[in-house]
Amino acid sequence: MRGTRRLVVEIAALAVGIVFFVIPFVFMFLTAVKTEDQSADLSFAWPTSWPILQNLKDVFSARDYMLVTAFKNSIVLTVVSVAILVVLGAMVGFVIQRRPGKLATIANLLVLSGLIIPPAVVPTIWVLQSIGLFKHLSGLILVEIAFGLAFSVLLFRAFVAAIPRELDEAAIIDGAGPWTLFFRVIFPLLRPVVITVVLTQSVLIFNDFVNPLYFLPGDENATVQLTLYNFLSQFSTQYNLLFMNIVLVTVPPLIMFIFFNRKIVSGMTAGAVKG
Amino acid sequence: MVTESRPGEARAAGLRESAEPGRSAPRARTNRVRGTVQRTYTPWFYVPAGVIYLVIFIVPTVMSFWFALTRWTLFDAKFIGLDNFKQFFSEQALRSGLWHTVVYAIVTSGLKVVLGLLFAVLLTSAIRIRGLLRSLVFFPVLVSTVAVGITFSVLLQPDTGAVDTVLRVVGLGDQDWLGSPTTALLSVALVDVWKGVGLATVIYIAGVLSIPQEYYEAVDVDGGGAWDKFWNITLPLSRPATFSVILLSFIGGLRSFDLIWTMTGGGPGFSSDVIASVIYKEYQAGFFGLATAGNVVLFIFVTLIVYPLFRWMSSKEVDL
Numbered sequence: 208m209r210g211t212r213r214l215v216v217e218i219a220a221l222a223v224g225i226v227f228f229v230i231p232f233v234f235m236f237l238t239a240v241k242t243e244d245q246s247a248d249l250s251f252a253w254p255t256s257w258p259i260l261q262n263l264k265d266v267f268s269a270r271d272y273m274l275v276t277a278f279k280n281s282i283v284l285t286v287v288s289v290a291i292l293v294v295l296g297a298m299v300g301f302v303i304q305r306r307p308g309k310l311a312t313i314a315n316l317l318v319l320s321g322l323i324i325p326p327a328v329v330p331t332i333w334v335l336q337s338i339g340l341f342k343h344l345s346g347l348i349l350v351e352i353a354f355g356l357a358f359s360v361l362l363f364r365a366f367v368a369a370i371p372r373e374l375d376e377a378a379i380i381d382g383a384g385p386w387t388l389f390f391r392v393i394f395p396l397l398r399p400v401v402i403t404v405v406l407t408q409s410v411l412i413f414n415d416f417v418n419p420l421y422f423l424p425g426d427e428n429a430t431v432q433l434t435l436y437n438f439l440s441q442f443s444t445q446y447n448l449l450f451m452n453i454v455l456v457t458v459p460p461l462i463m464f465i466f467f468n469r470k471i472v473s474g475m476t477a478g479a480v481k482g
Numbered sequence: 483m484v485t486e487s488r489p490g491e492a493r494a495a496g497l498r499e500s501a502e503p504g505r506s507a508p509r510a511r512t513n514r515v516r517g518t519v520q521r522t523y524t525p526w527f528y529v530p531a532g533v534i535y536l537v538i539f540i541v542p543t544v545m546s547f548w549f550a551l552t553r554w555t556l557f558d559a560k561f562i563g564l565d566n567f568k569q570f571f572s573e574q575a576l577r578s579g580l581w582h583t584v585v586y587a588i589v590t591s592g593l594k595v596v597l598g599l600l601f602a603v604l605l606t607s608a609i610r611i612r613g614l615l616r617s618l619v620f621f622p623v624l625v626s627t628v629a630v631g632i633t634f635s636v637l638l639q640p641d642t643g644a645v646d647t648v649l650r651v652v653g654l655g656d657q658d659w660l661g662s663p664t665t666a667l668l669s670v671a672l673v674d675v676w677k678g679v680g681l682a683t684v685i686y687i688a689g690v691l692s693i694p695q696e697y698y699e700a701v702d703v704d705g706g707g708a709w710d711k712f713w714n715i716t717l718p719l720s721r722p723a724t725f726s727v728i729l730l731s732f733i734g735g736l737r738s739f740d741l742i743w744t745m746t747g748g749g750p751g752f753s754s755d756v757i758a759s760v761i762y763k764e765y766q767a768g769f770f771g772l773a774t775a776g777n778v779v780l781f782i783f784v785t786l787i788v789y790p791l792f793r794w795m796s797s798k799e800v801d802l
Binding site for chain 2: 214216217220221224225227228229230231234235238248249250251277294296298299301302303306310314317321322323324325326327328329331332333334335336338349350352353354356360375383384385388389410413414416420421431432435436439445446449450453454456457460461463464468471472475476
């Protein structure tokens with residue numbers, strides 16, 4: 208009796224899960240591999256032919272290979288921002304936890320504000336312009352670092368708290384200075400949380416739409432999220448290419464999800480902690 | 483606690499420290515080491531991150547309070563007092579944006595709490611496919627918002643769209659979900675819930691799993707059923723998770739821009755405009771002072787709503 212009831216619940220849950228969470232992705236994929244004519248129907252009909260390679264070629268070559276440039280930009284943006292974010296965030300997380308005092312109190316307050324306060328957009332453009340980095344990829348990288356710091360510091364601080372101080376003391380007795388201690392002893396121990404920060408932040412930055420929109424305008428600077436947005440008007444009659452673009456943009460997070468499911472989930476859950 | 487961050491351990495570390503100065507004499511050598519240790523945690527570690535944070539985040543935030551009071555072209559700013567704010571609160575199009583922002587934040591965070599808890603209870607129960615279902619519910623969190631927005635705009639199209647086709651079968655079809663002023667904002671909010679409920683669910687799962695099993699056994703002993711367990715144990719003891727979900731989704735909801743912008747562009751008319759989309763429109767139109775005033779309004783909004791919420795929630799913290 209119990210078994211039957213469980214089976215009913217399981218089947219119902221699976222049905223709901225598939226209808227709501229699988230079908231939209233099926234639609235994405237089916238539309239992406241249809242011919243232009245058939246994709247215009249926007250229906251779930253099975254593709255009459257499968258011009259996958261042709262669609263791929265078309266979507267990449269559109270607008271003078273804009274998507275290729277965009278992927279390059281997005282990858283550089285994500286990799287560089289996340290790399291710097293990890294090192295700087297870990298350094299702050301380390302001192303903030305190890306050296307309580309006035310400075311740490313202020314830093315904690317700033318971390319908290321960073322999580323809550325919405326960034327002031329136009330004044331940020333003004334700052335970037337005055338240091339000559341507006342419309343430059345490096346400017347956007349700085350923006351992503353600044354906006355991602357609060358969350359990363361939070362994760363690192365919590366993790367540093369679990370590393371015994373005796374370890375620091377032993378290293379110091381052995382003659383380690385601040386930098387050696389941090390980079391040779393502490394940082395390697397932070398590996399699990401480094402992985403978490405890398406995964407969550409790279410998904411966030413790769414998917415970011417608002418900041419590139421404001422701080423990195425211009426076709427030659429487009430990131431992949433902006434190509435979607437730009438193609439929206441251009442491909443209004445070519446839904447197959449629009450959705451092929453969507454599929455391509457969805458692939459990197461999907462790959463990450465398949466390999467690091469648990470790490471990503473635990474990282475994002477940890478982000479829910481109150482400071 | 484809900485999370486991996488270990489507040490207990492942080493507290494323990496703090497205690498250990500405050501206990502140290504008491505036992506001094508026999509451990510002079512250790513204290514000397516401790517002194518060196520303090521010097522080792524050099525404030526220089528703050529500097530690189532601090533400079534970036536200060537220049538890119540703090541300076542613009544502080545300056546926004548000045549630029550909001552000006553007519554501004556990026557190159558010169560002319561002080562005009564509170565005119566920008568007056569405009570914000572008097573023009574119908576802008577004022578309705580404030581209201582929509584609140585509606586959007588309440589609807590999305592409310593639904594995420596209810597559905598997130600529901601899913602979490604289901605996905606921590608004894609069903610066999612819970613791993614698969616967890617992945618299905620969580621994956622949209624990782625998909626680009628723009629991609630989700632475009633896909634659902636197509637699915638929500640009148641007549642040909644999948645949603646309408648299905649609803650027509652049960653006699654509810656022929657709605658222009660995104661094209662009608664009455665449904666546009668709510669439709670976008672529902673898509674936001676679809677994309678974000680996975681995060682709420684995993685936070686709740688962590689919360690539910692941290693409830694000690696003995697409490698449920700106690701209900702069994704007292705002869706209570708599944709409902710009693712949910713109502714008297716799961717719901718009250720997952721309160722920290724509820725706080726986190728509400729805070730996260732409320733902050734996100736007040737700021738949200740990308741989904742609204744890709745699905746409706748704030749339209750039809752101004753019926754789905756929120757503060758963030760108004761800011762973007764004013765920016766595009768070259769009204770930088772007005773756009774910044776919008777930012778200040780958003781700042782005050784978020785602080786006024788989130789800070790008391792935060793205080794109130796912290797004061798009601800439960801210990802397991």
